[in-house]
Amino acid sequence: MLQDKITEKRSMFIGDVHTELRAQINRKRRINLLQGNLTTNVRTEESGVSARVYKNGVYGFSSMAEYSSEAAEAVLRAASENAVFMDSHIKKGKEMFPAIPYGRQQLNCRVTDIDQKQYIDFVKEIDNYIAVKYPSLASRMVIMSEDSMEKLLSVSDGQDTHTAIPRSYIYLFMNTETKDGVPIEQFKPLGGFGNFSEQFTDPSLLFGEVDKLYEITMQKKEGIYAQAGYKTVILGGDLSGMLAHEAVGHTVEADLVLGGSVAAHNLNKRVASDLVSMVDFAHTYDGKMAPLPVYVDDEGTPAEDAVLIKNGILTGYMNSRETAKHFGMKPLGNARAYLFSDEPLIRMRNTAVLPGTDKLEDMIASVEDGYYLTNTNNGQADTTGEFMFGISMGYEIKNGKLGQAILDTTISGVAFDMLQTVDMVSDSMTWSSSGFCGKKQPMPVGMGGPQLRCKVMIGGR
Amino acid sequence: MDDLKKIAQNTIKALQAEGADKAQCTAAVSEKREFNVDGGEFSLFRTLFDKSLSLMAIKGNKKGNIAINRFDDEAVSAAIKDCIAVAESAGEDDAWDIAPKQEDKNVVQGAPEADVDLLFSRTKELLENINDMFPKIMVEQLVVSHEKTNKVYCNTSGSSFDITNGIYEVSVMFSGHEGEVASSFFGSGVVTDSLDRPFIELGTIKKDLSDVEQQIHQKPFEGKFTGTILLTPGCLGSFISSIVGNFASDGVLLDGTSLWKNKLNEKVADERLTIHVRPDDSRIVCPEVYTTEGFLSEGYDLIEKGILKQFKLSLYVANKTGHTRAKNSAFSCVIEPGDTAYEDMVKGIKKGIIVGRFSGGNPGTNGEFSGVAKNSFLVEDGRITGAVSETMINGNLADILTNLVAISKETVCDGMDVLPYMAFDGVVISGK
Numbered sequence: 020m021l022q023d024k025i026t027e028k029r030s031m032f033i034g035d036v037h038t039e040l041r042a043q044i045n046r047k048r049r050i051n052l053l054q055g056n057l058t059t060n061v062r063t064e065e066s067g068v069s070a071r072v073y074k075n076g077v078y079g080f081s082s083m084a085e086y087s088s089e090a091a092e093a094v095l096r097a098a099s100e101n102a103v104f105m106d107s108h109i110k111k112g113k114e115m116f117p118a119i120p121y122g123r124q125q126l127n128c129r130v131t132d133i134d135q136k137q138y139i140d141f142v143k144e145i146d147n148y149i150a151v152k153y154p155s156l157a158s159r160m161v162i163m164s165e166d167s168m169e170k171l172l173s174v175s176d177g178q179d180t181h182t183a184i185p186r187s188y189i190y191l192f193m194n195t196e197t198k199d200g201v202p203i204e205q206f207k208p209l210g211g212f213g214n215f216s217e218q219f220t221d222p223s224l225l226f227g228e229v230d231k232l233y234e235i236t237m238q239k240k241e242g243i244y245a246q247a248g249y250k251t252v253i254l255g256g257d258l259s260g261m262l263a264h265e266a267v268g269h270t271v272e273a274d275l276v277l278g279g280s281v282a283a284h285n286l287n288k289r290v291a292s293d294l295v296s297m298v299d300f301a302h303t304y305d306g307k308m309a310p311l312p313v314y315v316d317d318e319g320t321p322a323e324d325a326v327l328i329k330n331g332i333l334t335g336y337m338n339s340r341e342t343a344k345h346f347g348m349k350p351l352g353n354a355r356a357y358l359f360s361d362e363p364l365i366r367m368r369n370t371a372v373l374p375g376t377d378k379l380e381d382m383i384a385s386v387e388d389g390y391y392l393t394n395t396n397n398g399q400a401d402t403t404g405e406f407m408f409g410i411s412m413g414y415e416i417k418n419g420k421l422g423q424a425i426l427d428t429t430i431s432g433v434a435f436d437m438l439q440t441v442d443m444v445s446d447s448m449t450w451s452s453s454g455f456c457g458k459k460q461p462m463p464v465g466m467g468g469p470q471l472r473c474k475v476m477i478g479g480r
Numbered sequence: 481m482d483d484l485k486k487i488a489q490n491t492i493k494a495l496q497a498e499g500a501d502k503a504q505c506t507a508a509v510s511e512k513r514e515f516n517v518d519g520g521e522f523s524l525f526r527t528l529f530d531k532s533l534s535l536m537a538i539k540g541n542k543k544g545n546i547a548i549n550r551f552d553d554e555a556v557s558a559a560i561k562d563c564i565a566v567a568e569s570a571g572e573d574d575a576w577d578i579a580p581k582q583e584d585k586n587v588v589q590g591a592p593e594a595d596v597d598l599l600f601s602r603t604k605e606l607l608e609n610i611n612d613m614f615p616k617i618m619v620e621q622l623v624v625s626h627e628k629t630n631k632v633y634c635n636t637s638g639s640s641f642d643i644t645n646g647i648y649e650v651s652v653m654f655s656g657h658e659g660e661v662a663s664s665f666f667g668s669g670v671v672t673d674s675l676d677r678p679f680i681e682l683g684t685i686k687k688d689l690s691d692v693e694q695q696i697h698q699k700p701f702e703g704k705f706t707g708t709i710l711l712t713p714g715c716l717g718s719f720i721s722s723i724v725g726n727f728a729s730d731g732v733l734l735d736g737t738s739l740w741k742n743k744l745n746e747k748v749a750d751e752r753l754t755i756h757v758r759p760d761d762s763r764i765v766c767p768e769v770y771t772t773e774g775f776l777s778e779g780y781d782l783i784e785k786g787i788l789k790q791f792k793l794s795l796y797v798a799n800k801t802g803h804t805r806a807k808n809s810a811f812s813c814v815i816e817p818g819d820t821a822y823e824d825m826v827k828g829i830k831k832g833i834i835v836g837r838f839s840g841g842n843p844g845t846n847g848e849f850s851g852v853a854k855n856s857f858l859v860e861d862g863r864i865t866g867a868v869s870e871t872m873i874n875g876n877l878a879d880i881l882t883n884l885v886a887i888s889k890e891t892v893c894d895g896m897d898v899l900p901y902m903a904f905d906g907v908v909i910s911g912k
Contacts, residue, residue, distance in 0.1 A: 054735050056800070060570050062562060063547040067530075080526040084549040101525040108600065109522045135544070135562075136569030143571075158735035194737060194845075202737060202845040247704070247872075247910060277519030278620030278653070284660045360528050399839045401664045402620070402655060405869065407852040409841025429841045429850045431872060459623070476912065478850040478872040 020129065021086070021181070025068065025173045028091050033099065037073040037115060037340075038175040040095060041317060042066075042086050043168065043359035046130065048215070050138050050163040052146045059162075062135060067359040070098040073341070076113030077105035082360040116344040119177040124315055126181040130167045131214045138163050138215065144222035145189065145229065153193070153233050157202070160192040165215045166463070168357070170317070177319020184311055186463060187215040188453045191229060193236045201426060205236040205412065206396070208453035212311055235412060235424075242424040243415070250477050251389035252430070253382050253416070256449020258408060259468025261398040263297055263370045264456065266406035266434035268466075271327050271335070272353075272365045272458075273342035280402035281435060282333060290333045291438030297328040299337055300369040300465075301352055309369040310452035310465030313352060317363040322352030327370075331438075339365050357460040364458060369465035375444025382443045382472050384419040390477065391416055392430065404434035429478040443472035482509060482531070482551050484632035485642060491535060491556060492634050498564045500537035500636070502578050504774055507551070508532045508631035513594050515603050517622035522604075535563040538577070542570040575799035579774035582639045589645035590673035590766040594626035598675045599648065606650070606679040613680070614689045616696060620653040620665060624679075635774045645766040647895075648672050650679050654689065656696040663695035663867070664854045666837060668714070671765045671895035683894040684714060691836060695855055698867035700912035708832030708885055709873060709907045710825060710859070713892040713899035715835050720755065720813055720899075722843055723877045728782065730797040737845040739878055743788050744803070750884035751786040754816040759808050765895040768810035771795075777808035814898040818887025822901050825886050827862040833871065833909055834859060840873075847877035853909070872910045880904040 025040045032038040044066035051059035068091050069082035079101025081094040146161045153159075167185035172178075188210035195203045209228055210218045219225070254262065270280040277283075291297075301322035302312035313322045318340050325337050336346060342365065343350035354363035383391060394412035408430050415422040450467035484507040495503040509531045516524035533556065535546045544566030546559045603624045610617055628646040633639070649671045656663035670683035680686050711719060725732075727748075732738035740748055758779040759767035768777045773795040781789045791803055798805035826834070833856045840851020853871045857864045881904075888901035 053731065056573065056734065057543075057570050058730075058734070058796075059545075060543060060566055061545040061547070062566060065547075065549045067549065077522060078524040080524060081528070082526075083529045084531045097527050101527060105522060105525045111521070134569065135566040139569050139571075158737060160735075194735070200846070201848075204844065247874075249912070274518055275620065278665075279519075279618040279655050279657050279662055281662065360530060362524060362526065397841055401839075401854065403662055403664055403869075405664060405852065405854075407839045407841070427841065427844055427848070427850075429852075429872070431852050431870065433870065459621070476870065476872065476910075478874055478910065 021169055021171050023171055024086065024088050025091050025171055026179065028095060029173055031092065031095050032175045036102065039071045039318060040091060040173045041359065042068045042171040045358055046167045048135070048138060048165040050142050051160065052142050053160045054158050055146060055150060057139070060135065060139070065358055068094055069359050070094040071362055072098045072102040074102040075106045076111030077102060077109055078362065079103070079105060080362045116340045119320060121176060122178040124178055124180040126183060127314060128183050128185070130169050130183050130185045131216065133216055141219060141222050145225055148226055149229055156193050156195055158194040162190040164188050164190065172317060172319060174319030178315045178321055179319070180315040182314060184463060185214050186210070186212050186311065186452065187218040189219065189225060191232050193232055195236055195240050197240055197242065203236060203239050205232055205239060207232045208451070211452055212308070238424040239412060239426065242426045245390060245425045245428045245477050247477055249474060251386055251472065251474055253386065253391045254471045254473065255391070255393040256447065256468050256470060257451055258392055258395050259372045259471045260449065260451055260466035261395050261408055262406070262434065263372050263468055264367060264464065264466040265398045265400040266404055267297060267327065268299065268367045268370045269400060270402055270404050270434070271337060273336040273338045273346060274365050275402055276336055277342065278402065281404045282336065285333045285435065288333055289331050290435040291328055291331040292441045293331040294375055294444045295328055295331050295438050295441050296373040298371060298373060299325040299327060299353070299367050300371065304369065310450045311369060311463055313355065313368045316352040316354045317356045318354040320350045320352045320354065322368070325351045325353065337365055337367065339363065355462060357462050361460045364460060366458065366462045367456060367464050369467070371466065372468035372471065374446050374448050374469040377443045377445050379445050379447065379470050382445060382470060383416055383421060385443065385472065386416040387418060389416045390414065390425065391421060400434065406434055407431045430475045431478065432475045437473055437475055440474040441471050445470035484509065484630060485640070487533070487551055488632045488634040491560060492636055494560045495535065495537045495563065496636060498560060500539050500564065502538040502636050504536050504578050504633065504635035506534045506631055506633045508629060510627055510629040512625055512627040513596055513599070514623060514625035515600060517607060517619060520607070520619045533559065535559055537563045537567045539564060539567045541572040541574045541576060542567045543576040544570060575796050577773070577795055577799060578635050579637060579639065581637045582774065582776045584639065585641045585769055585776070587643050587769050589643065590647050592628050592644050592646035594628065594646065595675060599624060599626055602675055602679055609678065609680045610689060614693050616656050616658055616693050617654050617689055618657050620655060622652045625649050633770060633774065637774065639774050641770050643769050646673065647766050648675060650682065652685065654692060656693045658696050661696055663692050663698060666692045666855050669894065673765050684892050692855060695867035698869040700870040701858060701868055702911050704908065704910040705831055706906060707909050708829045708903050708905050710829065710832060710834045710901060710903040712834065712836050712901060715838055716899050716902050717813065717897055718838055719877070722849070723881070724782070724792050724811070726843055726845060726847055726877055728791045730794050732845060733791055733793060733801050733803065734797050739847060740788055746788060747786050748788045749783055749786040749881035752818055752887055753786055753881065753884060754784050755782040756814040757782055757806070757808060757811060758814045759810050759812045761812065761814050761898065763893045763898050764812045767812055768808055771809040777810065780807045812897060815900055817889050817891045817900050820886040820888060822888045822890050825888055825901060825903050826859060826864065828886065829859040829862060829903065832859050833857060833868060834864070835873070843877055849877055850874045870912050873907050875907040879906060
């Protein structure tokens, strides 16, 4: 656990600037077992201290891979010098953003560690179960990934905090071929917030998930190609979460708005059907902890939910303290840094489309000719909101009934056009949190949503 | 000042004392200076002082890896013990190995010392050039940096490499705007060891800015056809990376899913295609000196005149599969130019698109790709007829290599790769 060597350095903070001093340790544990071969067996730790100083509209930042009293003083001095350098060359002359009352939050959870052998034994037991029970698979892989960020933050105004976000996952991969030799890959992430030993107590408890994945893989083995074209589809919760994050979320990050995203011209305008609402949750959803909770961000701002779309109307952006001042909005705790050597950027936390009132079975029954798309293996979007998601699992819908599984395909569209076509929203909610969002720095994020009935382009030959 | 060689050598000795049969260690320190521009305005100046210590030990044919970023005795001792414990917990696999003794190297590369004032001036100049030459371009983010790294590698075979290098890096994200109409965003970048030339003249930055400014009024087209895709050098790089990953890399050779697993020394591409992997090419900035297993890096040909000559394999997978290891572990890709001028390549297209960026799903191991052609132009009867949006392309990575139309005379170097324009037939191009 990080010892506090930074609070005492508050005496070095200068009066007319905003200062952040942060100590941090990031830890990763990773095991890859490919066809029973242990191809990755790694433990890493990165720790250090950084400071950021805001002066007249520009930032100076410095970091050192050393966590000591001397290093904290050194980065404070260097960050101040860098801010002065920028201010003297750029002369923006901007006013300071509004102050946040001082406060202090204690550590929300502890990061614990176990021997590497325990991870390996756990993964091997799952791998052995797959190898013995499903020998006809072309190949298999089991990955264990545990990572954590622990931070100590002291700010000139705002909340001083000690926070930790540990998360642990087992990823299952199965490969086979169709009768025509088309390769099939299916994967399933399991796990979430918490240390490995809290998430995973007994490998046999995951065997049911292994069996389910095998069943889906076999369905896909008999799969057909989706017909290309503009189709009515039901997006599963993984897909609507991806949509919330990639296609809408990034466009309403205020730094990208300032860079010219499509959201710049759409604030307070209709961007979706009135069935669609979207929120970036800080730490709590429906009275329970959100997948990856953030209580205070790395600028010392207490975290609150950011309502992005309400009943189809774009109502807000996600901000840093600086962009919040620019747009006349309240900062809600979206400025986060990944490593000790990273500066805070505007990042999502737990971004989701809110559930509606429809039942999935009614939604399926309502589709004459379309698809139910359940899983995605990647997604990309740009600042126009044009998106592309890889579809790794789905089913055709014919005359209101689920049909055959489909092979890998892609869907695409423009978010603010596609969201206007949403005409049914299910009452269930699916969250995921196993990936990293990429934006200069990686960042663990949560995303989620209900099933959505809408229209998208499906790719194919 | 940390004595990196002493740290690395002492770590190797300690790993051996703990029972490692073979071990390697890299100790590194770096200093980075970075200017950031956001929304067209300077926003941040960063200075980073980093260090890293990477350990690998093989004990009884069991391998473990540890990485930390501290050099203090307490942390290093803990990492050594942890590395051995990680190795001991692994299963036995006699394919793990490191290189035998290589010639020691002491190399200085690139521009080790930063000229921060000139770096700032060049950055400011780039913004001014963009404003003057491409007024409809909005710079979403510009990150310009210099990083100096000193790293020392030692292993139990007795090899020792001491590398000091310095690199300037320019990365700019931008989009074109007219009122509320906008192009897709685009990223362009280079690495260089010199500040002699304005940044806008490096790599494809100027052409990329020009292209994106012409993509503001992009629109979808109706229908679907099978035609030609002309890939820009940047887009070609991402396709080559997918091709290598899908057919010629560790994972797919180890699990046997590579379509090319039995095609060594056989034709896999048009005979005009030669792909070198050349860290020794003089155009590559601060190339790899040694591989991740401690071999001195050498160039090799992945594909020579259409024939598959080598897989991109680590020593481990080479030992597992019986193939030869790749002679470097970087991927400095140098593709031989063709004999057709870029303008003539465009003129030769009956119907197709010029693709600046591909936003696609992960291709399956059979090479099927499907995704959105971003920052792209429609070409009809040899003429560019407009920028397109919401356009999907579908094809097969293996098939397109045999459906090569032309390779450009012109090549572009961004400091990391040297790539031409390439055109391929037989790709399904779908409008809205």
